[in-house]
Amino acid sequence: MIYDGKAIRVSMLENGIAELCFDRQDESVNKFDRHTLGELEDAIKALTAATGISGLLLSSAKDTFIVGADITEFGSYFAGPEEQLVEWLMYPNNLFSALEDLPFPTLAAINGTALGGGMELVLSADLRVMSTNARIGLPEVKLGIMPGFGGTVRLPRVIGADNAIEWICMGSEQDADKALKDGAVDAVFAPEALREQALAMLQLAVAGDLGWQARREAKKGKLQLNAMEAMMVFETAKGYVAGQTKGQYPAPIMAIKTMQKHASMERDKAIAVEAKNFAQLAKSSECESLVGLFLNDQLLKKKAKGWEKQARAINKAAVLGAGIMGGGIAYQSAYKGTPILMKDIAEAGIELGLNEANKLLSKRVEKGKMTAFEMGSALNRIRPTLSYGEFSSVDAVVEAVVENPKVKKAVLAELEDQVRDDCVIATNTSTISIDLLAADLKRPQNFLGMHFFNPVHMMPLVEVIRGSQTSDEAVATIVSYARKMGKTPIVVNDCPGFLVNRVLFPYFAGFAGLVRDGADFQKVDKVMEKFGFPMGPAYLLDVVGIDTGHHANEVMAAGFPDRMKPDFKTAMDVMYEAGRLGQKNSKGFYQYEVDKKGKPKKVVDAAVYDLLKPVVAAQVELSDEQIVQRMMIPMCIEIARCLEEGIVETPAEADMGLIFGIGFPPFRGGACRYMDSVGLGRFVEICDQYADLGKLYQPTERMRAMAAAGESWFPKAAALSA
Structure with a gap:
């Protein structure tokens, strides 16, 4: 035994082959946390000092390979200064580079999931083989960040810039067929044959038949694109991704810019560029929200598993x-x-x-x-x-x-x-x-x-x-x-409306008040879509069904008459009385035509403005900020009421309900996370500017107390020292 730890062991096999096996003893999966990284450092030192090694197999004793870095642990570094985060990132990067620089060929046998840091580890190997039921990928953009353990450096040099941009910017898991087609792995085998075939391929590398040294040098060198090719690849990708993300998700664009910047650099300088740009993303509000969503989702799964212990089959x-x-x-x-x-x-x-x-x-x-x-x-x-x-x-x-x-x-x-x-x-x-x-x-x-x-x-x-x-x-x-x-x-x-509809209808009430006061419903839709919702309130009502929304609004008004019973005729009332039920009968706030794919396509109907004239004040020009405030304040206050009344137990569950139930913008994290981003004290001040609009715009006493005490719905992460 060359090295024996709680997460990693290194042993000698036959014919000079050593095996570095990941097998975290106290966990169901392998992941990169401080303990595992510490053992990886010790294992690499032991491998460097050992004699008689001609090749190294990287493997896992678990069904998964490595699921990635432990976000619950290293995410706390995000709270510190950028310099501290960059310094910490260089630690795993130096380990992966040391593994890549070992004086013998290395081969990763990917038997299960290898994501994030797990994928970045296997990229540091000279050769990669994969089980037919394994999946690999770099999903970091889903957390508002990008690969930070060398992924933006090695992946484009292994599979080409075009493919790497797709893999990194989509953040999707890739199956064995896709991985082989794009060149991310060198071979794919049935699970039962993986180990035997991996060892056989490693022996070929040791014998000099696979040219592993040249592969390694290409991976450590500059990206093989001339200036014109690089400009075409990266500039085209930036334009396309910017259009898809609407400027709301900075991580994919930063990943492309990072690959473009270090394309002409060799490995170590390129990794330094990646680390610096990663640190910038980690400090963004989008990252904070998306990491928060991940942690919220983990909480939901944990609570569900707790319930399942009491469940009947x-x-x-x-x-x-x-x-x-x-x-x-x-x-x-x-x-x-x-x-x-x-x-x-x-x-x-x-x-x-x-x-x-x-x-x-x-x-x-x-x-x-x-x-x-x-x-x-x-x-x-x-x-x-x-x-x-x-x-x-x-x-x-x-x-x-x-x-x-x-x-x-x-x-x-x-x-x-x-x-x-x-x-x-x-x-x-x-x-x-x-x-x-x-x-x-x-x-x-x-x-x-x-x-x-x-x-x-x-x-x-x-x-x-x-x-x-x-x-x-x-x-x-x-x-x-x-x-x-x-x-x-x-x-x-x-309670009436439970969680999601109880919170959604104050949002619709904000829309009703805006239209009454002269706002153009089309502009409101565009502003809220720019804010991040998949569709604005008028369009959403059309999709839900005006009759359905009208009925639900009556239920909510009866349940909460102090704030949800309108004292005016609303635009939704007008649509309902006119028989404009939305997509179900092809006319609501918009008209609907069938597109080439057979799906309803909304088009503007000038007749709607004539219908609304009796219930709408003279048209006024409101700023985007005013529209967002008037739409979001009622929703946010109602979510606070639901928490205070115990309708939902935690802010995490409340936010996830809105993300999954109504398409609340994920990069904003949910209503509670949104209030935290504004600052609860500032949020209450903004509410008070609209106090004359009624109880929907008046914060609860608990909210005021939290604001005065400087509290937030979610605790602020404390930075760990490196």
Whole structure:
């Protein structure tokens, strides 16, 4: 044994081959934290001092290779000065370079996931082979940063600048076929053959058959592009990426600029450029927000796993009410492996639901994400029925009939008599009180809400709504089922609109007030899209459906009349009364035409301005900043109210609900993170400028106390010393 640590061991194999194996003893995966980096330093020193080594195999004893750097640990360096961060970055970079400079060939056998720092490590090897079920990539841009352990330097020199720009700026995981095609790995093998073939290839390198020295020197040298080629590649890429990111995500552009700047440099100088630019990104607000989202997501997963320990297994489910929504729920359950009954009172509903499931599965086949056989298996897991005959065998039922409390109560009462006493019943509702629906049930402890967002197959969030009598086991079971369906569940308590819609409708109220006061709804849409939302409020209402929004607004007004009941006729009221329901009947705030792909395309309809004249003041010109403030303040104050009332437990869950539920701009981190970025003290001052607009614009006493005490929703990271 050359070296034996808790994360790394180095041993001699046959024929002068040494093996450096990553195997973190106290973790389920390998990752780069300070401890592992310290052991890597010691292992490299031991390898340098050892004699008789002719080649080195890099391997992992776990199912993954290395998942990357530990963001929970090294992210704390981001709080320090840039110089400190650059100094710290040079530590792993120097280790990877020392590994790259060993006086014998090195080969990485990638048996599982190698992302971020894990990918950057294998790039420092002379040769790379990959299992057919492994995945590699550099996802750092998703955290608002870019590769910082030499990734922007080595990857373009291995796979070419064009491919490297795609890999780094997209941040996607790449499968074995793509990795081999682009030249990121030298060979791909079946998992059971990987080690044997890797050792055989390494022996060829030792024998001088693979030219590893020339490969190494090319990787350490300048990028092989002349000045004109470099300008064309990098300038074209910057223009394209800037258009795609709309200037809201600086990391991809910085990555391209970094590769362009160090293209004419050799390795060590190039790495210094990368480290300096990485440090600049790490100090950006976008990085803070996106890293925050990653940590929030980790919290959600941890809480979900805690719930799952109390969950009952769901081996068979049912959805009551077919159609588009029921079909989407049935598809999601069946596609992810849980058999499901789909019941409706009419054949037409069943047919609609089956067609929806079939359409979604067919699209997966067309895109090569599923075989025809797998599609058939998934469809076979959906059992259509017009009766309750098999409902006694199901573990959970999702009720998805029309959004009408009287209809839902009647259906739920009937359903409860058809299922086992321990069956969990969840209602898919966006606004109706869980306690109201549970009032007449015999087993309210088994009843709760499970709010899917439309379209079911695309929206990642599921609100799991706990009523006052809902048991922990029922909550845990539905959380587990949502996770099994591939969704992100957030547990919230019952109130009108729950979390997402309760916070969304004050945002719509801000829009209503702006239009009333003379703002052009098209400008409001453009400003909020520039702010980062995928669509502005008028467009969003059209997509949701004006009738749906109007109904939900009435529910919210009844629940919170002090601030959500308008004392004026709104633009949405006008659209509703005019029968302009949005995309569903091709006219709302905009008109909709079918584009070449068969999708609705919005076009301006001058008639809308005539319709709105009676409820709109003389047109005024508001600044973009004023529009953003009037839109965002009601949403932010309402999220604070939800936290104060315990509707949602943590700011992390509140923010993730908005990111996943309504498309809140990820680079802004959510409403709580947005208030922190403004500064809670400053935010309260801005609110007070709009106090005359009513309670929607008036901060809570708790917010004022937090502002006065200099508090924030999220703790500020403390810098670690290098």
